[in-house]
Structures are given as structure tokens and as C-alpha cells.
Amino acid sequence: MPYDPSAFPPFAVTVDLVVLTVRRHALCALAVRRGEAPFQGRWALPGGFVRADEDLAQAAARELAEETGLRVHDPAAPAQDNGAHLEQLATYGDPKRDPRMRVVSVAHLALAPDLPAPRAGGDASNARWAPVEELLQQGGHGRDGEPVAPLAFDHAQILADGVERARSKIEYSSLATAFCPPEFTVGELRRVYEAVWGVALDPRNFHRKVTGTPGFLVPTGGTTTRQGGRPAQLFRAGGATLLNPPMLRPEV
């Protein structure tokens, strides 16, 4: 590769975030309203430019903190700090994906427990948690009957890829605990799986599976009745990050 300047055209590099959480039994993603052209007024995924001295993961963590206040789990110490899970998702670089210039976006996937309220630079009206189903439907109508505009840029594709990643990854990893508070019950974890997969799971078989997998759940000794009904044991996520054998999604 000679040093032909025309050989490496300049690119802008951004990170976009698919931030998922489970609210009211639904898988939701963080969306921000665009304040400027193109796609002004439309919903988009949060994101921003990678700075000159920043690694991609750093940039994603910074954007996540700016948008949600969340810090990122230290993978080395996956203890029960209230941090989020963050991983690289995929990179999108279609020459026409941004009409202004050539932008390559390194999308990241973040999973967070249910959060109080979004903040986008302090302006709450410009950020919201929306059910992914609503964000992904093309030209449909939201819960309130209002027509829904598709996400800006190629963000619908990015969101769909992130959702699929989350759906498949909780099959064989303990990632679903990233949607839960530090201490949680088996039932709460089950409702996470149900919301992410959009299916109903048998509580008895689910309980057997997750409590029977060594290292997956660690009882804290406490109990809670915050879900109503009989008090449930509280657990923390154990050290096991891989679920073997996996918990497969029920067939359609």
C-alpha cells in the first residue's frame, strides 16, 4: 500500500448506542429526538463522534454516561455496582447512510436495569424509552394512535441488530442479569426473559433451570415481596457468564 493520499479518504467515525432496558414488561430502547437536519425532529439512537484520543469503547461509554448517567460495568469486577453492560455491536458504513458526509458508525449495545428517567443533555422531552416494537414498526401507529415515523438514518437496522443480539445472547450467557437490579428474584429474571423474547415461560421450569445452573445465581439470603405473592429469595448474578447448556428460546 503506497502512501497515495487518495487511498485513504477521510471518514468521520461515530458511535451509536442501542441502550436496552425492560420497562413494564416490554423491551425498550433509548431514543433521542434529533434537533437538526437531516432527519430533524425524528427519533434516533443516541450517539456522537469519536474523539481524536479516544478508544471506541471509551467513546461509547462516554456517550452512554452523557445520555443516561450510567457507568459501565468493569468486566474484570462484575460485581453489583449499578453499572450497565456495554459491548460492541457492529459497524455501519454505507457511503450514503449520512447525506452530509462519509460517516462510519460503530454501534454498541448497552443493557441497563430499569432506570428512573432518561436525560438528553438535561432535556427530557428529547429523550425517551420506547418499546422496541414501536420503534421498529414501519409507518405504523404507536400506542396512542399517533403515527410513528421510522428512526433516522439506518438506525432501525442498527436497533434491530442490537435487539437480535440481546435476544440470542441471553440464551447462552448470564447477560439477562444486566437488565436486573443488583439483587433480584427468579421471577424478575424470568420476566426479563419474557420481555426480551416476547414469550411466556413456565415459572417452574425456569426456576429449575436457573437455580440448577452452578455459578449462575448466588442467593443473598434476603427475600422480597415486591412482586406480591409469596416472598421470593433474592439473588445476585454469580460468576458464571456462560450458560451451558443454553436456555433456548421456545420455538415459535
Added chain:
Amino acid sequence: MPYDPSAFPPFAVTVDLVVLTVRRHALCALAVRRGEAPFQGRWALPGGFVRADEDLAQAAARELAEETGLRVHDPAAPAQDNGAHLEQLATYGDPKRDPRMRVVSVAHLALAPDLPAPRAGGDASNARWAPVEELLQQGGHGRDGEPVAPLAFDHAQILADGVERARSKIEYSSLATAFCPPEFTVGELRRVYEAVWGVALDPRNFHRKVTGTPGFLVPTGGTTTRQGGRPAQLFRAGGATLLNPPMLRPEV
């Protein structure tokens, strides 16, 4: 985000390729020798700059064709053309990964059947198939006792990630057939799994699994004795791309 020019520093964007194949019972990757600084003379993964009007996947396919002559499978028609499988792997953007400038590399993973011989711009001495084990060992010695220098840049990490992707993906998909010629036997497919995972599999259980999964293998009617022994049925890859339930790697 205002249009602050300092907000989007210019990046160079490249694609790097992890091209894997199975040769002589070993998982091998394509390596090219660097002709210029930095890391002059060291082995590296093939790759190059993304052109101004090119999508990332296009750039990866172009590089793959330049280095190996392989064309890429059309995912829409995964028939038995001799194309390779190509998918995006991950993106590497550490600010210091290239000492010359800020380079973000979108790594891709390609899987190919055993090929005649590599060509790197026509110069065979500058490209080779090397066992991944050899490329990844740090400061060790190759088969011939010659000391092995680690791969240039962060390519050892990229290669390791690509190998891990391949190892895990053949568990639950029909991807292993991408290492096989258009028609292959169950035994040849088993040897692919054995080479990629580095384990021995029971021929009888493997045969039962792959022939019992609907849509995975389609008999062509022919047989071959190219492996010696009793003639084996020839198969093509069926339409099924997902293997459910998966074929799990044996525990260590």
C-alpha cells in the same frame, strides 16, 4: 451536536481480513508479509483502505478477491458456487493501534474451502496459510524451529477474535460447510469440526447428528472414496442455516 469541526477528527478506515481455512487437519489463516514500515517484514492480516464510494462489506469482498481470488457467496443464493463466507467481525480503533495515524479497522471474517495457493498481488512468497496456533503463539517457535514473531499491529487480537467467532458459530449454524468443497462427505465435515475445535469427535454420533438435522445436509446421490475406506455419501449444504439444537463443543 453543533458543527464544530474539531468534533469530528478525520479517521482512516480500513478493512482487515481473517481468512480461515482447514488444511492438513489444522485451522489455518491467511497471513501476508508487510513490505514497509511499520512492522516491516512481519506477518499481518490482509487488508486495506476502504474507498470513498465503497461499503464496508464491498471493501472486504474486494480485498478478499485481491488476496485469494475468492468471490463471496451471495447470501441470497447460498448454492454451491465456490464462494467464501464473509461476515463482519468487529471494529478495532485504539488510538495507538497504528503509529502513523488514527486508523479504525473494520475486521471481517472469511471462511473458505482449502485453496490451491495464496497469492498476494502475484507474489506468493509474501502470503501464506499458517496454522492459527502458530500465528497466535507469542514469541514461540514454528514447526521448523524458527522463532515466530507476533503478528503486526493488533492483528493477533483480531485473529483470536475471528477464530473464536468461527469456533462458536459452527456450534449453532451450518457455517462449517463453508470450509468444505461444494460436495463433501460427513467425514470431511467432521474433520472440519475437529480441526476448528481442536478436538476429536465420535464419528458415529457426529453422523447421527448432522444427518438427523432436517435441512442441514442434502444427499447428492454420489459417493466418493477420496478419503480411503468405504465409499461415503456425498452431500451438499442444505437450506438450513441454523442448527437447532446446537452441536456443542465437548467440554475441556
Added chain:
DNA sequence: GTGTTTATCGTCAGGCAGACGACTATGATC
């Protein structure tokens, strides 16, 4: 108390995988 809700334990049948025996069909060797 009665009903409702959720959690948790048990049981049972079917499916699948690991371990392995047995047989088949070719080429190589004596």
C-alpha cells in the same frame, strides 16, 4: 377465612447426546 398472586418443589414422559458394539465396503498388502 377466602380468594388471588407468586414462589417453589415434585413427577413423569420424551428427546437428545455420549459411550460404544457391530457391520459394511473399499483399497493395500501379503
Added chain:
DNA sequence: GATCATAGTCGTCTGCCTGACGATAAACAC
């Protein structure tokens, strides 16, 4: 040609896991 080595293919058995579902337990609402 008999024997051997090699590889492929079909079965069997056992144990584990899962899906389906009954039963019991412990809270709250009335």
C-alpha cells in the same frame, strides 16, 4: 485371493435435560 487397515453407517443403552403440569407454600386483599 485372504487378510488387514481404513472409513462409513446403523443400532443400542443410559443418563441428562426439558416441557408439561400437579401440588404446596407464603404473602396480601377483602
